[in-house]
Amino acid sequence: MAETSRQIPERIPVNLIVNGNRRTLDLAPWTTLLDALRDHLDLTGTKKGCDHGQCGACTVLVDGRRVNSCLTLAVMKDGAEVTTIEGLGRDGALHPLQQAFIDHDAFQCGYCTPGQICSAAGLLAEGHAKSTDDIRELMSGNLCRCGGYPNIVAAIQQAMAQS
Template sequence: MADAANQIPDRIPINLIVNGNRRTLDLVPWTTLLDALRDHLVLTGTKKGCDHGQCGACTVLVDGRRINSCLTLAVMKDGAEITTVEGIAKDGAMHPLQQAFIDHDAFQCGYCTPGQICSAAGLLAEGHAKDSDEIRELMSGNLCRCGAYPNIVAAIQQAMGQP
C-alpha cells in the first residue's frame, strides 16, 4: 500500500495574477502554464506551437521576464504575475510594440505575433539590445515561419526609439 504522504494530489490550488487580475485555479500538478492560460482562463492569444520550447509562440512574461509557458508547470508560478499578449495594452491604448508591429507589417499569418510581442516587451525591459544585431540575437528563440524577421526587428527598433 502506498504511503499517503507520497501520493500526488489530484488537484492543487494555484494563485496567479494574470494581466492584473488575481485568479485561483485548481489544476492537476502537470498542467503547463500555457494550458492553464489557454484552457482554464480562455486567454488564447498565447499560442501552442511546438510544445517543446523551441519556437517561442508560447512566450509570456512572468514577473516581467519572458519565458516559454509550454515548458513551465503552472504550480511553479504560484503567486506570480503573468502578462500575456492580452494584457500588453493599457487603458484601451495599444502598447508601442503593438503599434510598431502594425506600422511595420511585422506579421503575416500572425501565429507567432503574440509570442514575438511578449518576447520583445521582455527584451525592452531587459535593456540589453542596442542595435539590430543584438535584437536578432536576443529574439532568436522566437521563430516566424513566414519570415517577417526584418519587419519584426524594425518594429522593435521603433518601440525602442531607434530609427
Template structure:
C-alpha cells in the same frame, strides 16, 4: 496502487496575477502555464506551437521575464505575475510594441506574433539590445515561419525609439 493514483490526480490550488487580475486555479500538477492560460482562463492569444520550447509562440512574461509557457508547470508559478499579449494594452491603447508591429507590418500569418511581442516586451525591459544585430540575437528563441524577421526587428527598433 489505486490510492497512489488518486493522490497524483489531486488538484492543487495556485494563485496568479494574470494581466493585473488575481486568479485562483485548481490544477492537476502536470498542467503547463500555457494550458492554464488557454484552457482554464480562455486567454488564447498565447499560442501552442511546438510544445517543446523551441519556437517561442508560447512566450509570456512572468514577473517581467520572458518564459516559454509550454515548458513551465503552472504550479511552479504560484504567486507570480503573468502578462500575456492580451495584458499589454492599457485603457484601450495598444502597447507601443503592438502598434509598432502593425506600423511595420511585422507579421504575416500572425501565429507567432503574440510570442514575438511578449518576448520583445521582455527584451525592452532587459535593456540589453542596442542595435539590430543584438535584437536579432536576443529574439532568436522566437521563430517566424513566414520570415517576417526584418519587419519584426524594425518594429522593435520603432518601440525602442531607434531607426
C-alpha cells in the same frame, strides 16, 4: 525500512495575477502555464506551437521576464504575475510594440505574433539590446515561419526609440 507512499494530489490550487487580475485555479499538478492560460482562463492569444520550447509562440512575461509557457508548470509560478498579449495594452490603447508591429507590417499569418511581441517586451525591459544584431540574437528563440524577421526587427527598433 518501511516503504512510504506519496499520493499525488489530483488538483492543486494555483494563485496567479494574470494581466492584473488575481486568479485562483484548481489545476492538475502537471498543467503547463500555457494550458492554464488557454484552457482555464480562455486567454487564447498565447499560442501552442511546438510544445517543446523551441518556437517561442507561447512566450509570456512572468514577473516581467520572458518565459516559454509550454515548458513551465503552472504550480511553479504560484503567486507570480503573468502578462499575456491580452494584458500588454493599457486603458484600451495598444502597447507601443503592438502598434509598431502594425506600423511595420511585422506579421503575415500572425501565429507567432503574440509570442514575438511578449518576447520583445521582455527584451526592452532587459535593456541589453543596443543594435540590430543584438535584437536578432535576443529574439532568436522566437521563430517566424513566414520570414517576417526584417519587419519584426524594425518594429522592435521603433519601440526602443519610443521608450
